[in-house]
Amino acid sequence: MATQTRSIEVIHKTDITEAVRLTITIGNLQIGGSSVKWETDKEPLKIGPIYDLYLGPGNSILDKVLLIETRFFDRNENTNNVSAMYDFNNGKEPIHVFYDAVKNEKDFFIFKLKVTFKNEAHENI
Amino acid sequence: MKTFKWIILMVCLGNIDLAKAQIKASDIQVPDAPGFVLADKAPSAVDRPTTPKTFGLSLYTLQQGGAIQTTPFWYWQREKLDFKAFMSKKNPLWETLNFSIATFKTDTSTTLSAGIRTHIFRIYNKKNKAAVSAIESNAATAIMMLDIEKEAEARAIMTKHDDSISNILSKPAFRMEFAAAFLGASPDNTFKNLASNKAGAWLNASYNPPNSDFNATLLSRYIWNIGESSATGKDSAFIDNGVSIAYQKKNLNLAFEYVNRIDVAVKDNYSRLAFVINYKISDEITLVSSFGKNYSEVSNIFTVFGAKFGIAGKQQNLN
Structure with a gap:
C-alpha cells in the first residue's frame, strides 16, 4: 500500500475573545482535501476544500477536540513534497504548518490531526 | 464527419510521399528539454530528481552517461503555493x-548537452483561474470520498482531475518563454577537454484567446553549429523568426506555420510555410497530413500524409 498516514497532535492557543475560523491551504501545487469534525460529533462540519470554516466563539470551544483528516494526491511531477497550512485565524500563532513527502509519483498521503483548543494563557502552552 | 471527408479529399489530391516526412508540427515551439534537442540522439532514460540528494546522485550517474531533467525550485517545501498563488505569479x-542535461559516452569520446528553459512572463485569464478553482474544489471533495484502499481506482479518479488542471495550467492566456542550450564534445573522453560545438537559444510568445479554440505563437530562434557551413568554411548560424496559428477542437488539430530563416554565414534568407492537419480517428490512430514549402530553393514543395499509431491513448498535439 503506497498511502502513508501521519498522526499529529496539536494544541491551539486560543484567543477566547475572538471567533475561531479555519482555512486549510494545500501547498506544493498538489491536490488535497480535508474533512473536519468535532470529536464528540458524528457528522463532519465540512468535507472538501476548507476555507474560512466557522468553528465557534473562542470561549465556547476551549478544551474541545477537533479532528481533521487531510488527504493529498501527488500530482506535481516536479516534487514529492506535500504540505498543509492550518490557519485558525485566531490566537497569537494561528498557523500550524506540516510537511512531508510521498515515496512515489502519484501516491496518496494522509495527515490526521487532533487539535485541542486551550486558552492562550494555559500553563502548558 | 464532414471534416473527415475533407481530409480524404485532400489526401487524394496530394502527392503522398512519406519519405519526405521531415516537417515537425512543433517546429515553432520552444523545446520541452532544450538540453536534449541539440544532440542528434535522444537519451534512452531521463532521471527526474526532486530533491538535492537525488540530484546529487543523478549528477554522479551523469558522469557515466545519462540524462537528467529537473526544476530545482521544487526541491524545497512550498507550503504557500496553491493553484491560486501559482496562477497569480x-x-x-x-x-x-x-535544467536538462545529457551525456553520451563512447569508448573514445564524450558529448555533453545542457539546456535551460523558463517562463519569463505569463498571465492566466479569469476564466482559467475560475476553472482551476472549480476543479480543485471538486477534487478536494472527491479525494475525501475515495476508498483509498482501492489504490489503482483512486489514482485513476484523481489523475482525471489532475489532467483537467494540467491542461488549463499549460495554456495561459499569454506566455513568454526562453530557452537556451549548448552541446560540447571531448575527443579524448575527458571533461577537461570539452569544447563547445553547437548552441541554440529560443524566445517564444504564445497567446490563447479566451473562449476560443485558436492560439497564436511567435518564435525567435538562434542556432549555431561549429564548422557546418561547407559553402563558406565558416561556422553555420541561423536566425529563425516564425509564427504559428493553430486551431484545436476535440478530434481535429489544424496548424499554419511560417518561418523566415536568416543564414548568417552566407548572408541569405529564405522561408518555410506549412499547413498541418491532425485528425484523431480513435485513441490509437491519428491521421496526419502536411503540405507547404520548405526552406530549400529547389524541390521545396512538400506533401506528407501518414498515420500515427499510439498505445498511450493520447492524441498528438500540435502545440
Whole structure:
C-alpha cells in the first residue's frame, strides 16, 4: 500500500475573545482535501476544500477536540513534497504548518490531526 | 464527419510521399528539454530528481552517461503555493526554471548537452483561474470520498482531475518563454577537454484567446553549429523568426506555420510555410497530413500524409 498516514497532535492557543475560523491551504501545487469534525460529533462540519470554516466563539470551544483528516494526491511531477497550512485565524500563532513527502509519483498521503483548543494563557502552552 | 471527408479529399489530391516526412508540427515551439534537442540522439532514460540528494546522485550517474531533467525550485517545501498563488505569479522565472542535461559516452569520446528553459512572463485569464478553482474544489471533495484502499481506482479518479488542471495550467492566456542550450564534445573522453560545438537559444510568445479554440505563437530562434557551413568554411548560424496559428477542437488539430530563416554565414534568407492537419480517428490512430514549402530553393514543395499509431491513448498535439 503506497498511502502513508501521519498522526499529529496539536494544541491551539486560543484567543477566547475572538471567533475561531479555519482555512486549510494545500501547498506544493498538489491536490488535497480535508474533512473536519468535532470529536464528540458524528457528522463532519465540512468535507472538501476548507476555507474560512466557522468553528465557534473562542470561549465556547476551549478544551474541545477537533479532528481533521487531510488527504493529498501527488500530482506535481516536479516534487514529492506535500504540505498543509492550518490557519485558525485566531490566537497569537494561528498557523500550524506540516510537511512531508510521498515515496512515489502519484501516491496518496494522509495527515490526521487532533487539535485541542486551550486558552492562550494555559500553563502548558 | 464532414471534416473527415475533407481530409480524404485532400489526401487524394496530394502527392503522398512519406519519405519526405521531415516537417515537425512543433517546429515553432520552444523545446520541452532544450538540453536534449541539440544532440542528434535522444537519451534512452531521463532521471527526474526532486530533491538535492537525488540530484546529487543523478549528477554522479551523469558522469557515466545519462540524462537528467529537473526544476530545482521544487526541491524545497512550498507550503504557500496553491493553484491560486501559482496562477497569480506573472514572472515565474525561478518556479519554472528547468535544467536538462545529457551525456553520451563512447569508448573514445564524450558529448555533453545542457539546456535551460523558463517562463519569463505569463498571465492566466479569469476564466482559467475560475476553472482551476472549480476543479480543485471538486477534487478536494472527491479525494475525501475515495476508498483509498482501492489504490489503482483512486489514482485513476484523481489523475482525471489532475489532467483537467494540467491542461488549463499549460495554456495561459499569454506566455513568454526562453530557452537556451549548448552541446560540447571531448575527443579524448575527458571533461577537461570539452569544447563547445553547437548552441541554440529560443524566445517564444504564445497567446490563447479566451473562449476560443485558436492560439497564436511567435518564435525567435538562434542556432549555431561549429564548422557546418561547407559553402563558406565558416561556422553555420541561423536566425529563425516564425509564427504559428493553430486551431484545436476535440478530434481535429489544424496548424499554419511560417518561418523566415536568416543564414548568417552566407548572408541569405529564405522561408518555410506549412499547413498541418491532425485528425484523431480513435485513441490509437491519428491521421496526419502536411503540405507547404520548405526552406530549400529547389524541390521545396512538400506533401506528407501518414498515420500515427499510439498505445498511450493520447492524441498528438500540435502545440
